[in-house]
Amino acid sequence: MKAKCMMYTLIVTLICCIGLAHSQPVGMTAKNIVFKTLKFKPSIGDSVSYEYGLLKVPENRKVTGTRDIELAVLRLKAKNPTTRSPILFLSGGPGQSGISYIQEDYFQALIFDLQDDHDIILLDQRGSGRSTPSLGFPLSDADNKTIFLDEKRAIKLHNEAAAAGLADFKKRGIDIKGYNTVQNAEDLNDLRIALQTEKLNLLAYSYGTHLALALAREHASCIDQMILIGTSGPNHMHHLPVTYDKQLIRISALAAQDSAINGYVPDMMALLKSQLKKLEAHPVVIPIKDQRFKKVVHVPIGKFGLQLILRLDTGDSNDFIYFPALLYGMQQGDYRILQRYVERRYNQFNGRYGSGISAMRQASGATPDRYAQIKSQGKTAVLGTSVNTPDIYGGWQHVDLGDGFRTPFRCELPTLFVSGTLDSNTPVSNVEELLPWFSKGRQLRVENAGHEDMLPNAEVQKEIIRFFRKLEPSRRSISLLKPRFVSFF
Structure with missing residues (x-):
């Protein structure tokens, strides 16, 4: 947060x-x-x-x-x-x-x-x-400027980072298979015992709700009450693309009611679709500052890049309030707002370190039915497959917790x-x-x-x-x- x-x-x-x-x-x-x-x-x-x-x-x-x-x-x-x-x-x-x-x-x-x-x-x-x-690990230098051009590069970057992480963990004696929500939940029960208390109240936020529910499944008797804020259930770690379509429609409707922006952007969804189509045909190149090397680099942005940038902040009201202006600026050939978003995410994805914490998300996975929904919806959703890229793909091997973990x-x-x-x-x-x-x-x-x-x-x-x-x-x-x-x- x-x-x-x-x-x-x-x-x-x-x-x-x-x-x-x-x-x-x-x-x-x-x-x-x-x-x-x-x-x-x-x-x-x-x-x-x-x-x-x-x-x-x-x-x-x-x-x-x-x-x-x-x-x-x-x-x-x-x-x-x-x-x-x-x-x-x-x-x-x-x-x-x-x-x-x-x-x-x-x-x-x-x-x-x-x-x-x-x-x-x-x-x-x-x-x-x-x-x-710590599950942080060093990453070697790589030319990752094309990460926003298509999803294949984003997935490749994820898999390269996971391979580097596994090699580093092997040297350090870290067993990445121990870092999942089931092991995390058992930690909470051990903590309860160490605190010498019969029960715990849980106040959980976001992924913390996913963890709280794992504890409730296995150790309900050690919980008094739970408050779950922003709930991710056992089968919710990977997102349905249609959820983001609905959210963008809501944002577009709210923008249409806002006098500060509706004169320029009466229909944000229509503007978004037109900009995605434009980028699919003709990617743009955005100059940003690489914080790692303290220099300006030129990053190409294609359709997938804009989808990924928007997907990362679609649920955050601190950021989606800029979406109509960002898209209007692009329509006018002004990329200043997009530049700020790209610079932030580029430096996030291209730092000196990776983290094995992403293995915990992958371990939670999704049921075959949910994966089928994700694949089907991704073909037509406005933000496409970016909704779960790259963490729905390989990278960390043999970590999945199985469908028994995901059942209600x-x-x-x-x-x-x-x-x-x-x-x-x-x-x-x-x-x-x-x-x-x-x-x-x-x-x-x-x-x-x-x-x-x-x-x-x-x-x-x-x-x-x-x-x-x-x-x-x-x-x-x-x-x-x-x-x-x-x-x-």
Whole structure:
């Protein structure tokens, strides 16, 4: 999630250490945590104490004699201790640092309120953040300027990076088959035991919801309640192209109602289709700054390139508000807005390092029926196959979790699903598929919310607090203001 507020400064003064680690044989975990007490200065108010420690877990529980890895854990103790279960926050990605969320002002506001009567637990999931080992690996120099020209180059780049990653992991003794959502879910149960609590409350966002559901399938008895924000179900890790068509139609309709832009772009969808057709026949070359080598490079953009650029930000209201102006500029021969998007993604895809975290997405996969839908819809969808390029393809070998992982399951846990109507990453339809399987599930719809708009919203936070305090919901829906489109430059 993009930082929306100023970060606070961590004060690294050690106050005390709690507990002692005991040596264990390789692959055996002592389910305790060595906590250190530290302080940080939040955005408002006095310094706050927190506990920081490491939990050892097996790297691959399916392999005898597997080594231990370490997960970073942050705990805020309840201000008024009660018998309520701790609240564990599960971040997105996969690969986001759950601990780093505490740097956000809006997140501080939420967890400090919840901390009145709950311990708050933040976790860097395996392979991410401060947990070790890191799944980052170095990439050799390559000429990747054609990545936005066609999907074959994007897939080739992905597979080349995975091959480099596997070679690096072999040298470092990392078993990439241990980095998937099932192993991740078992980590959460080990964490519960280490925290000496019977149950956990789960506050999950994006990929964190996918992980929460994996835990609920295998260890429902260790969960008290769940809040799933931007839900990705067991069979939702790869996206349906038609979802993005529907989202673009919604964006186009909203732009047509916005006086700042509708005089220039009365029909964004028609303009998008015309620009895709134009690029298919005649790609354009965009000069951008390569941050790695500190020089200007010229990057060709074809139809696939524009599809990929838009697909990456279609669910984010911070970015899709520029789409009409971007397309209008292209129509006029002005590529300044497109240039900013291309420069950002080019440097993201062409950095010095790759990450094995992408293996976790690939491991979750999709059922044959869903893959068939994806393939069929990709032939006619406006954004084509870019919706799942490149992560739907090979790269990481023999990591798939199988269709048993992806099947729906009955769940009796009290569950609040929070869905944004302008979220194409984890659309409302995901929750509609899951709700019949949840006897105590209910949905909170957030009108006009994109993927990143829900958790920071003050009204959503009020409902989160009510749910964890086991109060009746005050509403079934929340309406945000319609997005305001950027008029041009």
